[in-house]
Amino acid sequence: MLLEGKKLLVTGVLMDSSIAFHVARLAQEQGAEVVLTSFGRTMKITSTIAKRLPQTPPVVELDVSNSEDLDALAERVREHVPHLDGVVHSIGFAPQGAFNFMEAGWEDVSTAVQISAFSLQALAKASLPLMGPGGSIVGLTFDARYAWPVYDWMGVAKAAFEATNRYLARDLGPQGIRCNLVSAGPIRTTAAKSIPGFERFEEEWESRAPLGWDINDPVGAAKACVALLSDWFPATSGEIVHVDGGFHAMGV
Ligand code: NAD
Numbered sequence: 001m002l003l004e005g006k007k008l009l010v011t012g013v014l015m016d017s018s019i020a021f022h023v024a025r026l027a028q029e030q031g032a033e034v035v036l037t038s039f040g041r042t043m044k045i046t047s048t049i050a051k052r053l054p055q056t057p058p059v060v061e062l063d064v065s066n067s068e069d070l071d072a073l074a075e076r077v078r079e080h081v082p083h084l085d086g087v088v089h090s091i092g093f094a095p096q097g098a099f100n101f102m103e104a105g106w107e108d109v110s111t112a113v114q115i116s117a118f119s120l121q122a123l124a125k126a127s128l129p130l131m132g133p134g135g136s137i138v139g140l141t142f143d144a145r146y147a148w149p150v151y152d153w154m155g156v157a158k159a160a161f162e163a164t165n166r167y168l169a170r171d172l173g174p175q176g177i178r179c180n181l182v183s184a185g186p187i188r189t190t191a192a193k194s195i196p197g198f199e200r201f202e203e204e205w206e207s208r209a210p211l212g213w214d215i216n217d218p219v220g221a222a223k224a225c226v227a228l229l230s231d232w233f234p235a236t237s238g239e240i241v242h243v244d245g246g247f248h249a250m251g252v
Contacts, residue, residue, distance in 0.1 A: 001031035002230045007081040009127060011037045011062065012090025012140075013046050017189045019140055020090035021049065022222035028054045030226060035080050037073075039063035062126075064091055064119035065111075073126040084130040086229040089123050089139035092116045092191050098153035099196055109153045117160035124168050124179070133176025138228045139165060140221065141181045141240065143248055150197040162240060169238030178237040180228045184221035185213050185244035209245025 008027055012020035013036050024034045034057040038046030047059050060076040062069045077084065094112035098104050124137055142151065144159035151158075161181075168179040186192060186201040205213045221243045227233065228241065242248045 001029075002226060002232070003027050003086075004031035006032045006085040006229070007083060008032050008034050008086040008088065008229065009037065009077055009084050010034055010057075010088040010090070011064075011123065012088070013038065013049060014042055014190050015045070016049055016052055017187075017218070018049075018090065019184065019187060019189060019218045019221050019225075020088060021053070022218045023088050023090065023225045024057065025053055026219075026222050026226045027229065028057075030230075032086075032229075033057075033081060035060060035077055037062035039066070039069070062123075064122055065114055070122055070126040073123075074129040077127075077130060081130075083132065084127055085134065086136045086138065087123060087127045087131070088225060088229070089120050089137065091119055091123075092140075092154070092157075094154040094157065096194075096196070098157075099150055101152040104153050109156070112153050112157040113160055116154065116157040117164055120161055120164045121168060124172065128172075128177075131175075131177055134231070134234075135172075135175075135177040136229045136233075137168065137172070137177065137179045138225045139179075139181045140225070141165075141183045142186075143183045143242070143244070149200045150195055154195070165240070166238045173237055178228075178233065180233070180236060180238070181240045182221050182224045182228065183240050183242045183244060183248070184218075185209065185247055186215050187218045187221065188215045189218070205245065205247055208250055209247040210250065211245040213245040213247070 093115040095108040097108035098112045
């Protein structure tokens, strides 16, 4: 099995549509022991959804914008597992105002950047006391090289997120820890549905991706996360793996 004996922290399980739910499911099927995080009033939902996984994992509290949660993370995780071999960042949020590029104010933009980009550094730093050589950090992005319809300041936050991944690869590489992202095509999750006009991506993707694309299928993205968490990418860091049906490689 690909993740035999590995201990993983998986953030971002909200519903069973969440990409992170499928990462957790496949990771368990591949032999990993999983701890989930959730926060505030979503703790209850995550705990209910967690029962649908092959083994019900513990859920620890982590709001990535809360410094007390970040400071306590290693201790909270250590109650369940002695160390971590991998961490999955599957967190994104932007206030509605951030989806209007020319009208957005700094308050909305700064929230998007803090929760969707800076949080990768915050999560990595908080997990570091539990990690060692061979460790792997994996996050999820939406190709930030382009200006998209409707994505607006979330797109800018994702560009910062992708840069954060490269700087983390630089600073954690000497400790033998890899940092990589999966750039997924559009998948119908709670986060995606909160973006006004997200359907525009969905139609375009299905027709332009050479492999085709199913917006209801998060398994391809989840499998890539599992592969990057495994020992089968031992010399890869600072990378972005596209799981988008080949869309990113096409011109028109
Ligand atoms: P989702 O709504 O299921 O997951 C988003 C998660 O972020 C939720 O679990 C939510 O609780 C968590 N979150 C939000 N604010 C948080 C905070 N302050 N602290 C901790 N957690 C917080 O949606 P998803 O599509 O599975 O999103 C997961 C990741 O995948 C995100 O980074 C998203 O940008 C990325 N992604 C999604 C798509 C897509 O089309 N769905 C495409 C590419 C990348």
